[in-house]
Amino acid sequence: MQSKYDLVVVGSGVNGMVCALLAAQRGLSVLLTEGQASLGGGVRTRSLTLEGFRHDVCSAVHPFGRCSPVLRGLNLEAEGLEWIDPPAPVAHPMLGEDAVMLYRDLARTASEIGSMGGVVYRSLMTVLQNCWDILEEPLLGPALRPPAPKTLLPLAVFGPMAAAPASWLGPLMGRRGAALWAGLAAHSLLPMESPGSSAVACVLGLLAHKVGWPLPRGGASAIAQALEKKLRTAGVEIKLDSWCTSVVDLPPARAVVFDLTAAQLSSLLGPRLVTGRRKSLNRYRLGPGIFKADYALREPVPWSDPRVAEAGTIHIGGDLQAIACSERAVWQGRVSQEPFLLAVQPTLFDPTRAPEGKHTFWVYLHTPNGWQGDATEILEHQMERFAPGFKEIVLRRSVMNVADFQEYNPNYVGGDILGGANTLYQVVARPFLSPDPYHLGGNMFCCSASVPPGGGVHGMGGFHAFQSVLKHLG
Ligand SMILES: Cc1cc2nc3c(=O)[nH]c(=O)nc-3n(C[C@H](O)[C@H](O)[C@H](O)COP(=O)(O)OP(=O)(O)OC[C@H]3O[C@@H](n4cnc5c(N)ncnc54)[C@H](O)[C@@H]3O)c2cc1C
Numbered sequence: 321m322q323s324k325y326d327l328v329v330v331g332s333g334v335n336g337m338v339c340a341l342l343a344a345q346r347g348l349s350v351l352l353t354e355g356q357a358s359l360g361g362g363v364r365t366r367s368l369t370l371e372g373f374r375h376d377v378c379s380a381v382h383p384f385g386r387c388s389p390v391l392r393g394l395n396l397e398a399e400g401l402e403w404i405d406p407p408a409p410v411a412h413p414m415l416g417e418d419a420v421m422l423y424r425d426l427a428r429t430a431s432e433i434g435s436m437g438g439v440v441y442r443s444l445m446t447v448l449q450n451c452w453d454i455l456e457e458p459l460l461g462p463a464l465r466p467p468a469p470k471t472l473l474p475l476a477v478f479g480p481m482a483a484a485p486a487s488w489l490g491p492l493m494g495r496r497g498a499a500l501w502a503g504l505a506a507h508s509l510l511p512m513e514s515p516g517s518s519a520v521a522c523v524l525g526l527l528a529h530k531v532g533w534p535l536p537r538g539g540a541s542a543i544a545q546a547l548e549k550k551l552r553t554a555g556v557e558i559k560l561d562s563w564c565t566s567v568v569d570l571p572p573a574r575a576v577v578f579d580l581t582a583a584q585l586s587s588l589l590g591p592r593l594v595t596g597r598r599k600s601l602n603r604y605r606l607g608p609g610i611f612k613a614d615y616a617l618r619e620p621v622p623w624s625d626p627r628v629a630e631a632g633t634i635h636i637g638g639d640l641q642a643i644a645c646s647e648r649a650v651w652q653g654r655v656s657q658e659p660f661l662l663a664v665q666p667t668l669f670d671p672t673r674a675p676e677g678k679h680t681f682w683v684y685l686h687t688p689n690g691w692q693g694d695a696t697e698i699l700e701h702q703m704e705r706f707a708p709g710f711k712e713i714v715l716r717r718s719v720m721n722v723a724d725f726q727e728y729n730p731n732y733v734g735g736d737i738l739g740g741a742n743t744l745y746q747v748v749a750r751p752f753l754s755p756d757p758y759h760l761g762g763n764m765f766c767c768s769a770s771v772p773p774g775g776g777v778h779g780m781g782g783f784h785a786f787q788s789v790l791k792h793l794g
Contacts, residue, residue, distance in 0.1 A: 323572045323573050323574045324349075324351075324571045324572055324573065325349045325350060325351045325557075325571060325572075325573040325574070326343065326348035326349045326350065326573065326574050326575070327339075327340070327343045327348050327349070327350045327351070327573060327574065327575050327576075327577065327789065328350075328351045328352075328353065328570055328571060328573040328575075328576045328577070329343075329350065329351070329352045329353070329576075329577045329578075329579065329767075330353050330564045330570070330576065330577070330578045330579060330580060331353075331354065331355075331361065331564075331578060331579030331580050331731070331768065332352055332353075332354040332356075332359040332360060332361055332544075332558075332579065333360070333361025333362055333363075333579045333731075333768065333769075334361065334362070334363060334391075334543065334544075334547070334777050334778070334779045334782065335361075335579050335767040335768055335769070335779055335780075335781040335782035335785070336352065336354075336361065336577070336579030336767060336768075336782060337352070337359060337544070337547040337548070337551060337779070337782065338390055338391070338394070338547070338767075338779035338782030338783060338786075339577050339579070339767045339781075339782035339783070339785050339786045339789075340352040340551060340556050340577075340782075341394070341547065341550055341551050341554055341556065342390075342782070342783065342786045343786055343789070344551070344554035344555055344556045345554050346790075349557075350555075350556045350557065351556075351557045351558075351559060351571065351573070352551065352556050352557070352558050352559070353559045353562045353564060353570075354558070354559070354560050354561075354562065355561070355562060355563035355564070355730070356560065356561070356729075357560055357561055358544075358560065359544050359547070359548050359551075359558065359560070360540075360541060360543075360544030361378075361544075361579065361729065361731075362378035362379045362540075362729070362737075362777060363376075363378065363379055363540040363541060363543045363544045363777055364376075364377045364378065364540065364541050364544065365377070365538065365539025365540055365541035365542075365673075366541075368614045368718040369614060369615065369616035369680075369715070369716040369717065369718050370616045370715060370716050372674060372675040372678075373616040373673070373674050373675070373678070373680050373716075374538070374539050374672075374673040374674070374680070375539075375614040375673075375680055375682060375718070376539050376540045376541075376664075376666070376682055377720075377728065378540070378729075378737070379540050379776075379777045380535065380540060380633075380664040380666065380682050381409075381533045381534070381535060381632055381633050381664055382403075382533070382534055382535070382536065382540070382543070382777055383409075383524060383527035383528065383531055383532065383533045383534070384527070384776040384777055384778035385534070385536075385543060385777045385778065386403060386531045386532070386534055387456070387527055387530070387531045387778075388460070388778035388779055388780055389456065389457070389460070389780075389783075390778070390779045390780055390782070390783040391778065391779050394547075394550065394779075396543065396546035396547065396550075397546075399545075399546035399547075399549045399550060400542065400545065400546055400549075401536055401542050401543060401545075401546040402536065402537040402538075402542070403534035403535070403536060403537075404534060404535045404536070404537055404669050404670050405424075405532045405534050405632075405669075406533075406535070406630065406631055406632035406668070406669045407423075407630040407631075408421050408422060408423050408424075408630045408631040408632075409422055409423075409424065409528040409532050409533035409631065409632060409633060410422035410500075410503070410504075410528060410533065410631055410632075410633045410634070410635060411623075411625075411627065411628040411630065411631035411633075411634050411635075412499055412500050412503045412634075412635045413623060413624065413625055413628050413634065413636060413638075413706045413707075414496070414499060414625075414638060414639070415638050415705065415706070418625055418627070419623075419625040419627055419628050420432050420433060420496045420497075420499060420500045421627060421630065421631065422500060422525075422528055422631075424528070424529055424532055425529075426442055426445055426446070426529050427442065429441070429442075429529070430442040432496070433493060433494060433496045433497040433500065434494065434496055435494065436494060437492075437493040437494020437495070437496060437497035437498075438493075438494070438497065440492050440493045440494070440497065441493045441497045441500075441501075444481065444493075445525060445526060445529060447477060447481075448478065448481070448522055448525070448526040449526055449529065449530060450474075451474035451477055451478050452526055452530065454470055454471055454474045455471060455474050455475065455478055458471055458475070459478075459523070459773065460772075460773045460778065460780045461772055461773065461780065461784055462754075462755060462756065462757055462758075462771075462772045462784065463747060463748040463750070463772055464748065464753065464754065464755045464757075465755050466755075478522065481518060481522055482516065482518055482519035482522050482523075483515055483516055483518070483519070483744065484515070484518045485512060485513050485514055485515055485516075485517050485518065486501055486502055486505035486512040486517040486518045486521055486640075486644075487512040487513045487517075487640065487644055488518075489501060489518045489521075490502055490505070490512070490518075490640050491640065495639060495640075498639065498640040499638065499639045499640055499643070500635075501518070501521050501525075501640070502637070502639075502640040502643040502644065503635025503637065503643065503660070504520065504521035504524045504525050504635070505517045505518055505520060505521040506635070506637070506643055506647055506660050506662070506686075507520045507521075507524055507662070508520035508521075508742045509607050509608050509647075509650075509686055509738060509741070509742060510647070510741075510742055510743070511644070511647050511648045511650075511651050512640065512643065512644035512647055512648070513644065513648070514743070514744075515744050516742070516743065516744035516747060519742075519747070520742070533632055533633055534632075535632055535664070535666050535669060535670060537670055537672060538670070538672050538673065539666070539670075539673060540777070543777065563730075564580075564588065565588075566588070567588060567589060567592065567764075573763070574763060574793055575763045575764075575765060575789045575792075575793055576763060576764050576765065577765040577766070577767050577782075577785050577786070577789065578760075578764070578765070578766050578767070578768065579731075579766075579767050579768045579781075579782075580730075580731060580766070580768055580770075581731040581732075581733065581736075581739040581740065581768050581769060581770040582601050582604040582739065582740055582751040582766075582770040583601075583604070583606065583733040584730055584731060584733070585601055585751075585760065585766060585770070586598065586601040586602055586604075589760065589764065592761075592762070592764070593760060593761055594761050596752075597752060597760060597761055600749070600751060600752035600753075601751055601752070604740055604746070604751045604752075604770070605740060605741040605743065605746060606689045606733055606734050606736040606740060606741060607689065607736040607737075607738050607740060607741040607742060608650045608651070608686045608687060608688060608689055608735070608736065608741075609686070609687045609688065609689050609690060609691055609721075609722035609725070609732075609734050609735020609736060609737075610684045610685065610686055610687060610722070610725065610735055610737055611655075611684060611685055611687050611691070611693075611694075611695040611699070611719070611720070611721050611722070611735075612682075612683070612684035612719065612720045612725075613683055613684070613696060613699055613717050613718070613719045613720075614680065614681070614682055614683075614717065614718045614719075615680065615681040615683075615714055615715075615716070615717050616674070616678065616679075616680060616714075616715040616716045616717075617678065617679040617680065617681055617713050617714060617715060618678065618679075618713045618714075618715055619677070619678075619679065619713050620665070620668060620679050621665060621679075621681060621703075621707045621710060621713070622707050622708065622709045622710065622713065623706065623707045624706060624707065624708065628707075629665070629668055631665075632664060632665065632666070632668075632669060633662070633663070633664050634661075634662075634663040634664070634665065635660070635661075635662060635663075636660065636661035636662075636663060636683075636702060636703070636706050637658075637659070637660035637661065637702075642658060642660075643660045645658075646658065646659045646660040646685075646686075647660060647686065650686045650687060650688055651688075653688045654688070655685070655687050655688070655691065655693065655695055655698060656698075657698060657701075658698075658701075658702055658705070659685040659686070659695070659698060659699070659702055660685065660686065661683050661684070661685050661699065661702055661703070662683065662684055662685075663681065663682065663683040664681075664682040664683075665679065665680075665681055665682075666680060666682065667679040667680050678715070683699065683703070685698070685699055685702075687721075687722060687735060689722070689733075689734035689735060689736055690722060690734040690735065691721070691722055691735070692721065692722070692723060693721070694719070694721065695721075696717070696719055721735070722734055722735025723735075725737065731768060731769070737775065738769055738774060738775030739768055739769025739770035739771075739774060739775055740769070740770050740774075742774065742775075747772075747774070750770065750771055750772050750774060751766070751770045751771065756788050756791075757771050757772060758771050758781075758784050758785040758787075758788035759788045759792060763792075763793070765785045765788055765789055765792075766781075766785060767781040767782045767784070767785030767786075768781060769781065771784070771785065772784070
């Protein structure tokens with residue numbers, strides 16, 4: 321059958337949109353199909369609570385969005401995207417003492433950590449910053465490509481730090497430094513004792529100093545809107561409200577790129593994949609789920625340490641031991657009674673998202689994959705420990721459990737928001753061992769969070785999948 325399109329992209333997350341856009345900019349005919357009524361995947365902002373309050377359904381802070389080479393190259397700022405930098409990227413409140421503030425300024429952050437711990441943190445970050453310019457490209461791409469000679473030394477430095485469990489590396493930075501490290505490492509959704517749990521802390525910590533953790537003015541959907549403008553200008557045909565349940569229904573195309581995670585691919589493409597690929601996808605491990613709450617607030621969160629109001633993102637859990645306990649419980653099939661919370665307070669820096677004087681608050685905790693419980697009470701109990709009086713300022717809340725997330729986006733199987741567990745093995749074999757993990761076989765490709773560099777709003781999966789399409793189809 322004659323192909324109607326050069327490329328069909330299924331799913332309009334940032335990766336899918338980037339892939340479609342790069343292809344159209346090269347003159348290819350492209351169809352982008354999306355199950356929902358709007359483009360965006362993980363970057364959508366909606367009115368989840370009361371009129372006039374705008375909440376990010378999924379992603380909220382964007383260090384990757386700002387540092388990503390492909391997004392930088394697309395110049396989304398020219399389409400209206402505006403980044404806001406809170407005075408501090410991260411605050412880590414502690415019980416009974418001052419919060420540890422992570423500022424863009426490295427020396428100031430080191431003094432927050434204090435004495436020897438601060439010196440160790442500063443040295444580690446300095447080494448990482450020196451490596452980043454050379455390592456950015458390989459770290460944001462496939463793991464099994466032969467490394468360029470210039471990357472060998474930086475990789476030899478970065479590798480062992482990234483592979484270290486956060487529970488080993490953190491304590492070298494003293495008690496306050498270890499707490500900060502644990503909060504950064506917890507973004508990996510791995511137990512603190514896991515090899516590789518420091519990798520995400522290394523990258524997110526270094527990006528906090530290098531590019532900050534910015535918020536898009538108006539919410540994460542500003543990223544999708546900027547990309548959509550570019551897609552339309554480039555002539556990409558867009559089909560909304562169109563869930564792909566069988567590949568047979570897709571129009572003929574020279575290549576099909578799926579912005580779908582491994583579990584969806586496995587059921588959708590099963591018999592079309594060669595046996596080895598199919599087995600790998602079936603063996604691919606899911607990560608934990610999440611339970612999220614969005615709040616409309618009467619006033620700003622009453623943090624025990626008022627300096628926490630300087631930060632866009634807050635890591636709530638206390639010291640390393642407490643966070644380790646919370647994250648270990650998730651892998652043991654439980655939700656801790658005092659869980660680690662990841663929170664963002666956008667309206668302190670972006671008043672466009674709520675009525676004057678009012679605020680929004682975005683917060684989630686990790687759960688076992690597929691966990692069906694209601695964690696509202698546990699979450700609010702933990703908030704009260706670090707911000708007494710929190711419950712009294714709530715005007716309305718909206719919660720999403722793992723089932724709600726999977727219904728919202730079938731990519732989030734069992735609530736796994738990162739396209740597969742971030743274990744050391746799956747960082748390399750994502751979703752299978754190959755120097756080109758974007759190519760599923762034949763004319764089928766994958767660009768989602770299940771391919772390197774994994775979860776996050778960076779579009780690099782879309783970039784690499786398009787390179788793979790070019791290589792295979794010429
Ligand atoms: C609660 C939450 C908080 C997060 N916070 C952050 C953050 O602060 N910063 C950050 O960088 N990252 C964050 N992330 C992760 C980030 O949002 C994702 O990793 C990223 O958006 C993945 O983009 P993607 O293009 O791979 O796919 P997705 O965003 O998953 O988009 C895929 C699209 O495909 C559609 N789709 C799925 N299945 C089908 C189908 N069968 N047929 C048709 N269409 C389909 C979906 O509707 C969706 O629009 C968060 C994620 C969640 C859920």
